[in-house]
Amino acid sequence: MNIHIKTLILSNFRNYSYAHLEVDIRPVVLVGANGAGKTNILEAISLLTPGRGLRRASVSELDNLHNGKPWALHAEIEGLKGPANIGTGRECNGNDKRIVKIDEKTARSHTDLARIFSVLWLTPQMDTLFIEGNSERRKFLDRLVFSFDGAHATRVNAYESVMRERNRLLQMGQTDPVWLTALEKKMAEQGIAIAVARQNAAEQLNNAMNIPTHVFPKAHIVLSGAVEELLTQNSALATENGFRDSLKSSRAQDAAAGRALTGVHRTKIDVIHKEKNLPAEFCSTGEQKALLVSIVLAQAQAGALWHGNVPVMLLDEVATHLDGTRREALFTELQALGAQCWLTGTDHDVFEGLDAQVLAVDHGSIQAELFA
Numbered sequence: 243m244n245i246h247i248k249t250l251i252l253s254n255f256r257n258y259s260y261a262h263l264e265v266d267i268r269p270v271v272l273v274g275a276n277g278a279g280k281t282n283i284l285e286a287i288s289l290l291t292p293g294r295g296l297r298r299a300s301v302s303e304l305d306n307l308h309n310g311k312p313w314a315l316h317a318e319i320e321g322l323k324g325p326a327n328i329g330t331g332r333e334c335n336g337n338d339k340r341i342v343k344i345d346e347k348t349a350r351s352h353t354d355l356a357r358i359f360s361v362l363w364l365t366p367q368m369d370t371l372f373i374e375g376n377s378e379r380r381k382f383l384d385r386l387v388f389s390f391d392g393a394h395a396t397r398v399n400a401y402e403s404v405m406r407e408r409n410r411l412l413q414m415g416q417t418d419p420v421w422l423t424a425l426e427k428k429m430a431e432q433g434i435a436i437a438v439a440r441q442n443a444a445e446q447l448n449n450a451m452n453i454p455t456h457v458f459p460k461a462h463i464v465l466s467g468a469v470e471e472l473l474t475q476n477s478a479l480a481t482e483n484g485f486r487d488s489l490k491s492s493r494a495q496d497a498a499a500g501r502a503l504t505g506v507h508r509t510k511i512d513v514i515h516k517e518k519n520l521p522a523e524f525c526s527t528g529e530q531k532a533l534l535v536s537i538v539l540a541q542a543q544a545g546a547l548w549h550g551n552v553p554v555m556l557l558d559e560v561a562t563h564l565d566g567t568r569r570e571a572l573f574t575e576l577q578a579l580g581a582q583c584w585l586t587g588t589d590h591d592v593f594e595g596l597d598a599q600v601l602a603v604d605h606g607s608i609q610a611e612l613f614a
């Protein structure tokens with residue numbers, strides 16, 4: 243059975259004081275007026291994975307402003323390794339720090355969540371993903387990789403932390419070759435692992451696009467950068483050495499720039515509309531949205547093929563913006579995937595034809611919607 247949420251409890255989270263949800267593996271539809279608290283629920287679910295969630299909020303922003311108590315979430319899930327409990331929230335001592343507990347034990351890092359749970363999301367804020375800077379697309383891709391490879395989150399964190407350390411040393415004018423060499427070695431090790439994991443994920447995704455039943459436009463993802471370039475011509479080990487050498491020889495430039503000028507933190511991610519052979523940024527707004535849906539669906543497909551598990555999907559206001567044919571196709575695909583997907587909208591007529599659990603959201607309270 244695919245991974246899914248069974249119980250979700252929100253305490254002092256955004257506009258919720260307390261809410262308790264029990265759901266099964268079928269799609270969940272959240273219906274309610276603007277500002278009711280639908281996206282807040284999706285945000286809560288996104289915080290069951292590493293990172294800052296789908297709004298990238300700071301930890302204290304998530305506290306319910308009206309009572310100022312620290313927020314907490316509790317979920318019972320059917321996870322990648324079977325049933326599990328996840329607890330997360332702001333530390334009670336006033337710190338802006340998120341703590342994570344897995345099966346009642348405090349996790350060393352929130353990245354541990356990627357090993358037991360996997361969630362993908364698509365929100366209206368992502369509509370500009372193809373025209374925005376590349377770093378947004380890289381974060382998007384890295385999140386897709388988490389769902390193939392639970393260790394990826396840990397790697398990205400380790401890479402960034404060692405890179406910051408190197409930047410700091412270089413900026414302080416520190417030239418201790420032993421120290422810098424050790425950091426660059428670590429950066430290269432993690433960097434190659436990141437590049438390889440991304441390449442594998444992009445390949446899986448590009449292949450999943452070819453599944454013939456796919457009615458959404460096919461996207462093709464292309465990764466490029468200095469490390470990727472080295473990888474196409476060399477073994478992973480030779481690439482690692484090459485990357486390490488290039489870090490060593492660019493110390494002076496990096497010191498002057500205040501950051502590392504090459505590496506997998508600068509990988510370029512391009513998305514092509516395959517049928518049109520056109521970069522995604524040249525496509526219409528509607529086409530870009532359809533491409534995003536397509537990528538997320540392909541990712542879910544690829545997850546099913548790769549490790550037999552479809553991630554939980556959060557589709558915020560997605561159904562509303564698709565025409566009838568595409569909406570129907572989306573529902574058919576979601577149902578075929580057997581994913582627990584969470585969809586939001588202001589009107590439940592839009593979800594007709596989807597065998598879903600409908601929940602009515604109103605001013606921070608949630609009720610199962612009863613149909614006559």
Ligand SMILES: Nc1ncnc2c1ncn2[C@@H]1O[C@H](COP(=O)(O)OP(=O)(O)O)[C@@H](O)[C@H]1O
Pocket residue numbers: 255256257258274275276277278279280281282283303304305306307308
């Ligand atoms: N930290 C917070 N504390 C209390 N209320 C909040 C907080 N952050 C957002 N809200 C409220 O939550 C509501 C927005 O919820 P949201 O889930 O985005 O609505 P929608 O149902 O339209 O998706 C707004 O009314 C907003 O004022």
Ligand SMILES: [Mg+2]
Pocket residue numbers: 280281282558586
């Ligand atoms: Mg919303």
